[in-house]
Amino acid sequence: xFNRKMLRLGEERSAIRELYEYGLARKKIVGEENVxxxxxxxxxxxxxxxxxxxxxxxxxEVPPELLHGYTSAPGAYDVREAVANYIRTxxxxxxxxxxxxxxxxxxASLMCTFQxxxxxxxxxxxLVPAPFFPEYSVFVAQAGGVLVPVPTDARFHLxxxxxxxxxxxxxxxVLLNSPNNPTGAVYAKEELAxxxxxxxxxxxxxxxxxxxxxxxxxxxxxxxxxxxxxxxxYENTVVCYSFSKSMTLAGERIxxxxxxPRCEGADELFSAVCGAGRALGFVCAPALFQKTVKHCLGxxxxxxxxxxxxxxxxxxxxDMGYTCSVPEGAFYLFMQALEPDARAxxxxxxxxxxxxxxxxxxxxxxxxRISYCVARSVIERSLPAFRALMESYRGARKN
Amino acid sequence: xFNRKMLRLGEERSAIRELYEYGLARKKIVGEENVxxxxxxxxxxxxxxxxxxxxxxxxxEVPPELLHGYTSAPGAYDVREAVANYIRTxxxxxxxxxxxxxxxxxxASLMCTFQxxxxxxxxxxxLVPAPFFPEYSVFVAQAGGVLVPVPTDARFHLxxxxxxxxxxxxxxxVLLNSPNNPTGAVYAKEELAxxxxxxxxxxxxxxxxxxxxxxxxxxxxxxxxxxxxxxxxYENTVVCYSFSKSMTLAGERIxxxxxxPRCEGADELFSAVCGAGRALGFVCAPALFQKTVKHCLGxxxxxxxxxxxxxxxxxxxxDMGYTCSVPEGAFYLFMQALEPDARAxxxxxxxxxxxxxxxxxxxxxxxxRISYCVARSVIERSLPAFRALMESYRGARKN
Numbered sequence: 193x194f195n196r197k198m199l200r201l202g203e204e205r206s207a208i209r210e211l212y213e214y215g216l217a218r219k220k221i222v223g224e225e226n227v228x229x230x231x232x233x234x235x236x237x238x239x240x241x242x243x244x245x246x247x248x249x250x251x252x253e254v255p256p257e258l259l260h261g262y263t264s265a266p267g268a269y270d271v272r273e274a275v276a277n278y279i280r281t282x283x284x285x286x287x288x289x290x291x292x293x294x295x296x297x298x299x300a301s302l303m304c305t306f307q308x309x310x311x312x313x314x315x316x317x318x319l320v321p322a323p324f325f326p327e328y329s330v331f332v333a334q335a336g337g338v339l340v341p342v343p344t345d346a347r348f349h350l351x352x353x354x355x356x357x358x359x360x361x362x363x364x365x366v367l368l369n370s371p372n373n374p375t376g377a378v379y380a381k382e383e384l385a386x387x388x389x390x391x392x393x394x395x396x397x398x399x400x401x402x403x404x405x406x407x408x409x410x411x412x413x414x415x416x417x418x419x420x421x422x423x424x425x426y427e428n429t430v431v432c433y434s435f436s437k438s439m440t441l442a443g444e445r446i447x448x449x450x451x452x453p454r455c456e457g458a459d460e461l462f463s464a465v466c467g468a469g470r471a472l473g474f475v476c477a478p479a480l481f482q483k484t485v486k487h488c489l490g491x492x493x494x495x496x497x498x499x500x501x502x503x504x505x506x507x508x509x510x511d512m513g514y515t516c517s518v519p520e521g522a523f524y525l526f527m528q529a530l531e532p533d534a535r536a537x538x539x540x541x542x543x544x545x546x547x548x549x550x551x552x553x554x555x556x557x558x559x560x561r562i563s564y565c566v567a568r569s570v571i572e573r574s575l576p577a578f579r580a581l582m583e584s585y586r587g588a589r590k591n
Numbered sequence: 592x593f594n595r596k597m598l599r600l601g602e603e604r605s606a607i608r609e610l611y612e613y614g615l616a617r618k619k620i621v622g623e624e625n626v627x628x629x630x631x632x633x634x635x636x637x638x639x640x641x642x643x644x645x646x647x648x649x650x651x652e653v654p655p656e657l658l659h660g661y662t663s664a665p666g667a668y669d670v671r672e673a674v675a676n677y678i679r680t681x682x683x684x685x686x687x688x689x690x691x692x693x694x695x696x697x698x699a700s701l702m703c704t705f706q707x708x709x710x711x712x713x714x715x716x717x718l719v720p721a722p723f724f725p726e727y728s729v730f731v732a733q734a735g736g737v738l739v740p741v742p743t744d745a746r747f748h749l750x751x752x753x754x755x756x757x758x759x760x761x762x763x764x765v766l767l768n769s770p771n772n773p774t775g776a777v778y779a780k781e782e783l784a785x786x787x788x789x790x791x792x793x794x795x796x797x798x799x800x801x802x803x804x805x806x807x808x809x810x811x812x813x814x815x816x817x818x819x820x821x822x823x824x825y826e827n828t829v830v831c832y833s834f835s836k837s838m839t840l841a842g843e844r845i846x847x848x849x850x851x852p853r854c855e856g857a858d859e860l861f862s863a864v865c866g867a868g869r870a871l872g873f874v875c876a877p878a879l880f881q882k883t884v885k886h887c888l889g890x891x892x893x894x895x896x897x898x899x900x901x902x903x904x905x906x907x908x909x910d911m912g913y914t915c916s917v918p919e920g921a922f923y924l925f926m927q928a929l930e931p932d933a934r935a936x937x938x939x940x941x942x943x944x945x946x947x948x949x950x951x952x953x954x955x956x957x958x959x960r961i962s963y964c965v966a967r968s969v970i971e972r973s974l975p976a977f978r979a980l981m982e983s984y985r986g987a988r989k990n
Contacts, residue, residue: 193800193855193859194707194859194860195707195708198867199859202862202865203862216663235656237656238654243655247650248647256643257839260841260843262631262633264615299874302872303872309593312594440656441660443660443877445877463601464594465597467594467598468601471600471730473699473703474698475844478842479840480879482842
């Protein structure tokens with residue numbers, strides 16, 4: 193009676209959201225402090241002071257009917273100018289306000305971009321290094337495309353040979369997420385430059401561009417040197433950004449799409465993004481937060497809070513005998529499950545009130561994602577549970 | 592190279608948005624006070640005091656990382672409970688929090704609902720009384736359906752015989768918008784009850800329900816008695832609501848979908864709405880405004896401001912010799928153009944700095960929509976321009 197795909201998506205929910213809801217329910221039963229919810233990437237560190245100060249100031253100074261009214265569909269022009277200026281000065285690439293489209297967050301950025309580039313019923317392909325954020329499958333399918341996972345190397349960095357092999361005449365997009373959810377990998381300048389070369393060559397051979405879509409909500413959350421800006425290594429690039437993680441406002445739905453002026457057909461692509469925003473029902477990005485982020489561009493992200501969490505969690509879990517990759521950015525730790533079936537491992541972890549996301553929905557088996565954007569005390573209190581979980585496997589092996 | 596439909600939607604823009612952008616540019620040239628922009632429904636009356644008070648209080652009292660974090664995908668449960676409670680007590684119909692889905696505004700509400708009900712490639716039909724809000728065509732097409740305009744009577748009220756004739760085996764939805772954009776019509780209890788009867792009978796004959804989707808952002812803006820709640824006259828009803836107009840926060844993107852518990856397959860329909868929100872990239876409705884509207888449900892809308900505007904504009908234009916229907920609600924005045932081609936009339940109006948939207952994109956010819964949700968001074972200053980526009984036609988006739 194209803195749309196079957198939507199019904200299925202609504203009934204399954206994402207594995208992450210499912211676990212998050214389980215956690216909310218479980219906390220009511222055993223107490224908030226006894227559940228170690230590492231399920232969702234809901235930032236816990238206070239946002240930059242600028243955020244709350246700007247919110248207060250705007251509410252005090254701007255008449256509400258102006259503050260909360262519609263902006264132009266692609267965003268208030270002064271906000272788009274500020275974002276373009278930030279991209280130019282921060283990353284040293286050309287950018288124009290006319291190619292910045294303010295969105296309702298990263299998912300909206302991605303949906304508008306996919307819907308703009310992909311045409312339905314053509315089987316157009318979006319390559320993505322695996323593991324990858326599970327909603328990518330949903331968004332690409334909704335936009336009429338096909339998501340094609342490509343393996344990564346042992347450190348979850350790009351396997352260029354695998355990407356080269358995966359390119360077909362149907363490939364329209366390579367989708368990158370660095371810093372990466374779920375692995376914490378941050379792609380190095382050299383590997384991105386090599387990817388740029390590869391895509392440039394492939395595009396020339398096919399005489400039609402392959403677009404690099406960079407999903408960058410974690411850009412400011414890195415623990416080493418600042419990651420390279422993808423537009424500086426490849427011309428046909430679209431950056432999908434969200435302020436959710438850097439400014440701790442994941443619930444406010446504010447981000448942008450920036451189309452590189454060097455992109456083939458940049459103006460047309462931008463128009464198609466606008467058309468997609470219109471067709472999908474976005475109207476405009478939330479007005480108050482458009483105006484707020486304008487004044488907070490470049491405000492320092494709370495990266496030190498997450499670095500301290502990472503250091504504690506990585507060292508503790510490694511000490512206990514777990515095998516983890518060192519997160520270079522974002523706030524996820526990717527850890528090997530203690531049995532081949534990650535789902536079974538996560539089910540067992542639940543008995544210790546540990547909420548971990550199995551890697552299966554990220555496109556690989558045998559791992560779990562641990563979101564460590566939680567209060568430090570949650571990590572500290574969770575350590576005995578991780579130890580007990582490990583013991584439960586050792587005990588099982590002895591038997 | 593890009594999605595053609597999206598490119599077309601992005602390049603055309605909506606006639607309303609196009610005119611709004613023209614107005615912004617024109618104001619820079621001839622001065623803000625010399626352009627009479629009646630194009631867009633961007634509310635100008637101050638919001639209820641509760642809105643700004645609640646925003647300030649939440650920002651002061653709730654830690655920002657909690658205030659601005661993700662909510663559950665269908666909305667924070669306490670907010671959904673408050674909305675359900677409001678619907679129950681205000682309108683005397685059953686409603687449950689589990690059937691309330693918080694959205695990023697009315698367009699999002701409609702897109703999630705259409706996407707949930709309609710299946711692609713089936714040619715499923717959505718009947719809508721004409722004239723109608725032009726983006727309905729975009730949303731229904733994007734969701735894979737076909738919008739079927741149905742004529743209204745001379746007062747732009749429902750023509751039940753026309754609706755009965757328009758129902759086919761492919762009809763899935765009747766879409767109502769009362770108070771109406773663009774005509775200001777508010778459907779009476781009797782005509783809605785008769786529509787309920789008609790749909791009940793048609794659904795029984797086909798053995799599958801026709802859904803009534805009520806787009807209700809103007810519910811609180813009426814100048815006569817309170818409009819009947821559609822769920823009280825027909826069981827298979829979904830209400831798509833937005834706080835944009837009643838609380839003057841059109842740019843903040845906050846509203847909801849409420850599925851009647853009496854609806855056939857209500858729980859499945861709700862799941863499909865959730866699935867659609869997920870697939871379209873909405874994630875959750877803006878968190879701060881979810882929490883804010885919770886505390887402002889039922890706050891008095893600034894209807895008296897718009898009533899004064901309506902009275903002045905209707906009386907003045909009628910006096911000048913224009914033919915207008917009396918708006919019963921919303922903040923639009925629907926007026927006959929002075930020549931058969933409404934587009935040509937609106938082009939001529941531009942020479943007098945009057946920005947009026949031709950009715951063609953609303954699905955009927957020969958009229959214009961005048962959005963009077965502007966400062967009273969704009970209406971006052973515009974009257975000589977309306978008079979001059981009328982004179983210009985009289986002069987032409989004399990020649």
